[in-house]
Amino acid sequence: MGKDLIRGVHKRNKISKARQRTVRKKNEFTNICRSIVEEIVENVINASTHKTCHDNDTQQTNFDDEYDFPSFMNSEEYMSVSQHNLTYEKEEDQCKIGGYRFVEIDYFLKKTLSLQSLHNLKCTGGKLAYSSEKRSGLVSVYTLKCNMCDCEEHLATEKPQTSEEKSNNHSTINTAAAWGTLSTGGSYTHLTELLSVMNVPPLGGTVQKIECVNHCIKNYSKHLYRIKKDTKSVALETRKLLTNQRIKDLTRNAQKAIYANAHGDISQLKHDLQNSVPCSFGNHSKCQTYLCNHVGDTASDNMSQLLIDNETNNRAELFMSLLARFNMGKRLNLIQRDGFQMRSYLSALRYNVGQSWHHKSWKQYFKKCPSKILKTYMTQQEEKHRKRTNTIRVKHSAVKRLKFDTTNKENNRDYGPNISEVFMTTDEIKDETNKLLERLKVNYEKQQEIARDTIGQFENPKYVSERAFRLTASHFGAVIRRRPTTSCNALVKTILRTTSSTCTAAIEYGKKNECVAVLKFQEKTGKTVERAGLYIDVDHGFLGASPDGVINKNEIIEVKCMYKVAQVGLSVQQAVERKCITCLEKDLQNKIRLRRNHDYFFQIQGQLAITGAEICYFTVYTGDKNDIFIEEIKADKDIWNTIMLPKLIDFYVNCIAPNIIENRPGRGLQCKDPPSIIEAQNALRTKKEQTKQKRQE
Structure with missing residues (x-):
């Protein structure tokens, strides 16, 4: 090759035949495309310069013959479209942001370009535009929204923090601004003035106060002593519990919790502060080893079984x-x-x-x-003894009642009967609800043990304690048939009532004749019925059921005594025909059965699901002279899983549990409605107003 260059001869590399064929095909394709484009351009120019009007003497040509119109459009439509004046509307710029910002230029530019390019892959016809700004000090996060697909993207003026920086709550620009202001002898006011002159939005006006531990403990102790000395709104028994030593223990345990959790987890600090109170009163079941030396020491506290007999010496x-x-x-x-x-x-x-x-x-x-x-x-x-006994009785009946000072409500808003409403955030209520649900859970062995120990219902103290905070089957129908717009106040208070319902003639009749109905059932069917207690659902511990009797593990019995029908002296057949019994009806075969939309039906399905039985004998008693009515009702798992269980879970979690946590029924306050009920009520109110306006129009 060097010789060729000296001689002035340039020798080119030889192209392969395959390469030559490829180049030849490309050239042919390019020539074809060029000819097609030139022909189209020539036709457009000819059509625009062609004149359709000639002199009157000349023969007028047919317009349809001169032009080749589309098959879907005639000449008149074509002329109408071509002569139509186009209108346009100017789109105003929606960006109303102003002033200057501090940006990390390298990150900001790369992020902006990548957002637009990545979005073009998903939405080719739209573009990202500014929607809103969220500021955190000198850092801004912009929300960009597509005008076609409404997709939102976020763009920050500073590179997002790492997990370690988030835990320390560090921001480079915010920290640098505070650092530089302090190092130059400035203050927050000076920095705000400087940024305002530079047309930069200043730092937020909200300043978070860091509480002093010493002042916090001092105020805590002061309020405890104030409770101890408050004879107007705090009962004597309560004030006796707050001894000087116990107040010292409360403040010392709170200070230990703060010291142990310094720069640590906030939730753990909250837990330790809440547990400092039971720890000071001797309950060490939830104490931590770094705070208490009596962790798990609960043997001396479990004395309830020794008091169940109510014995004295x-x-x-x-x-x-x-x-x-x-x-x-x-x-x-x-x-x-x-x-x-x-x-x-x-x-x-x-x-x-x-x-x-x-x-x-x-x-x-x-x-x-x-x-x-x-x-x-x-x-x-004997006369002296009788007088002395009467005097003691009079003294006990005339005990001086504790009177509360209701005149000064501002000073006693944190204690006594005038306590203000306790505010809890949604996250706090959710956490406490999960704890409540976990506390109510039982396994199969515990379920059977509670069922044996709670026989007798409200006459049994353990039944009352286990039934508390649970939704029982007698209320399932009211929960399921409740309208979405109905307030939960009355129903929640009824469910959480710790005593039996108001004693009426019908209730007394039912209590007295329930055993009679069971005996008649045993005589008629030959089955043996045993008394039953409270059964708690193994999967959902907040649900319970109390059938009137248990035959075996697959069969239970539920008895209803019809007081009004028994007073009239009607049989079940006669009462159904006269429609005196609302819970019974006749089916297509003219047989009497329980209504499938009645509260009793949902109660029985709940009892079957919770006890695990397959059959419930629904028994109706209308007096000794009449025969009892018995219907065999089988468990319907589809109704339980698809209709009943979702509504029961939703009602307990959103209506019952929050009011239990805030103890609103116990404090005489109205139960709170969840957002779903409030939204349904607002929608119904709006619909009624719209209907009223239409009628007026």
Whole structure:
């Protein structure tokens, strides 16, 4: 090659035949496209310069023959479209942002270009435009919205923080602004003035105050002592609990919690502060090892089983006081010659018989009545005892009631009956609801144990305690058939009532004749029925059911005593025909059955689902003279899973649980409605107003 260059000869590389064929095809395709474009341009020019009008003497040509119109348009339509004046509307710029901003230029430019290019891949016909701005100090986050697909993208003036920076709440520009202001001897006011002159939006006007631990503990202690000294709105029993030592324990435990969680997790600090109160009162079940030395020490607190019998040692104390009288207060040695035993017998006579113990003993020993003087003495002692007993009863019935000062509500808004409404955020209510649901859960063994221990319903104290905070089957129908616009106040208060319903004649009749109906059922069917307690759902611990009886693990019984029908003396057949029983109806085969949309039907389906049984014998009792009505109702899992269970869960989580957490029924406040009910009520109100306006028009 060097020789060729010296000689002035340029030798080119030889092109392969395959390459030559490719180049030849490209050239041919280019020539074809060029010819097509030139022909189209020539036709357009000829059509625009062609004249359709000639002199009157010349023959007028047909317009349709000169031009080739589309098949969907004739000449008149074509002329109408071509002569139509176009209108246009100028789109105003929606960007109303002003002033200057501090931006991290490298990140901002790259992010802007990448957002637009990536969005063009998804939406080719639209463009991103400014929608809104969210400022955090000197950092701005812009929301860009597409005018075609309404897709939103976010663009920040500063590179987003890492996880470590987020935990430390660091921002480069905000920290740098504060740093530079302090280092140059400036202040927040100086920085605000400087930024305003530069036409830059200043830092936010809200300043978060950092609480001083010493002042916080001091105020905590001061308020505790104020409660202890408040004799007007705080009961004496409550003030006795706040001893000086206990107040010191409360403040010390709170200070320990703050010190242990310094620069740590806020939720853990909140938990430790809340637990400092039960820890100070001896409940160490939730204490942490770094705060308390008695973690998990609950053996001394579990004393409830020892109080269930409501026993006292009053009688033993009374007997010992009588014995002390007979043995002269243990001042003499009465052990010899059975002296102490004899005096114990005398004390027992005095305890069992009372003031007249002399009379029976004297008459049995001497075979004659005691003297008149002894009888007079015994009569006087009995009269004194009677007066003393009556005086004690009067004193107990006339106990001075605690009066609250309701005149000064501002000073006592945090304590006493005038306590202000407690505000809890949505996240706090959600966390407490999850804790409540977790606390109400039971397993199968616990379910069976509670069912055995709660027989007797409201007459059994354990039934009342286990039923509290749970939604039972007797209220399932009211929950399911409730309208979306109906307030939950009345229903929630009814469900959370800790006592049985108001005692009416119908309720008394049902309690009295329920056992009679069960006996008739046993005689008619030959099945043995056992009493049942409260069954708690294993999957959803906040649901419960109390059937009237259990036959076996697959069969239960529910009894309804019809008071009004029994008073009239009608049978079930007659009462249904006269429509005196609303819960029963006749089906297509003219057979009596329970209405499938009645509360009793939803109650029975709930009992079957919670107990795990397959069949419930719905029994109707209308008096001893009439035969009982029995219908065999089978469990319908589709109704339970698709209709009942979703509504029950939604009502408990959104209506019952928040009011339990805030204790609104216990404080005499109206139960809160969830947002779903409020929205439904507003929609109904709007619809009624619109209907009213249409009628007026």
